[in-house]
Amino acid sequence: MRFKYLLIIICIMAVAVSGCTSHDSNPLNNSSVSSSNSSPSAVPTTTTTSTGSSDQHVEVSGKCYKVVDGDTIDVEGVGRVRFVGVNTPERGQAGYQTAKDYVTSMCLGKTVGLDIDNAKNKDKYDRTLALVYVDGVNLNQELLKKGYAEVMYIPPSEFNPYSWM
Template identity: 70%
Template sequence: MVYASNNMKDMPRPELDGSNVTGECYKVIDGDTIYVSGLGKVRFVGVNTPERGEEGYYEAKNYVKERCLGKMVTIDVDDAKHFDKYNRTLGVVYVDDSNLNQELLEKNLAEIMYIPPSEFNPYSWAV
């Protein structure tokens, strides 16, 4: 496991070798994108939340803020594909040992968005 402290916010991202990365969530962009100290921009893999201007945008964003902003989170980086086309780290976000990607689906704040290759199967998270 790689540990990233607060003072690493502006440092380059660590090499991703399949390890989980732990750091502070210091910014929430929307319901499926956050910033994590020592890692940078993280895109929740397997889920898609409404974009700004769409119904449900604020509900999803506020839920993610409530759950992880200012808290330590662990990112299980997707071993099959570390980054998306926007160079965001792809992963499952864990807060207090809970899969936040799955919570978004369970609370109907997100839809499944499976884009292979991915080590994760978001269909297994759906209730």
């Protein structure tokens, strides 16, 4: 009889403990994220900043470890990031290397800040859509101003790239 009560108590405790696990609702902190310092999946830093004339709202920051092309980079803790509102030439097109070289000089190996598009935060390729900031500079806007990119506005988006020109 005593064994029966002990077994019931153990079962109740097991059920109670298993219900005490937490589920993180932050999509950036999933099981593929580790806390390694230099790996592509390091946990990003979340900050909110507003500086000077570039009204930046940095939601996530991380180190850029790869430049894919003139409008796509890879960021630690975030993954692949597509510059929202702009389109640079594709491989083999005129201007491709110039745009990629500019983004490489601005981003590669540096901490970038991301203002993720709240209206649509991923594209059809599962890339994070964001404004990309380095040292307070909106690179999406700079790509347009320097002539390395064209406006590519695809609604819904919280950003209006036509206002950057």
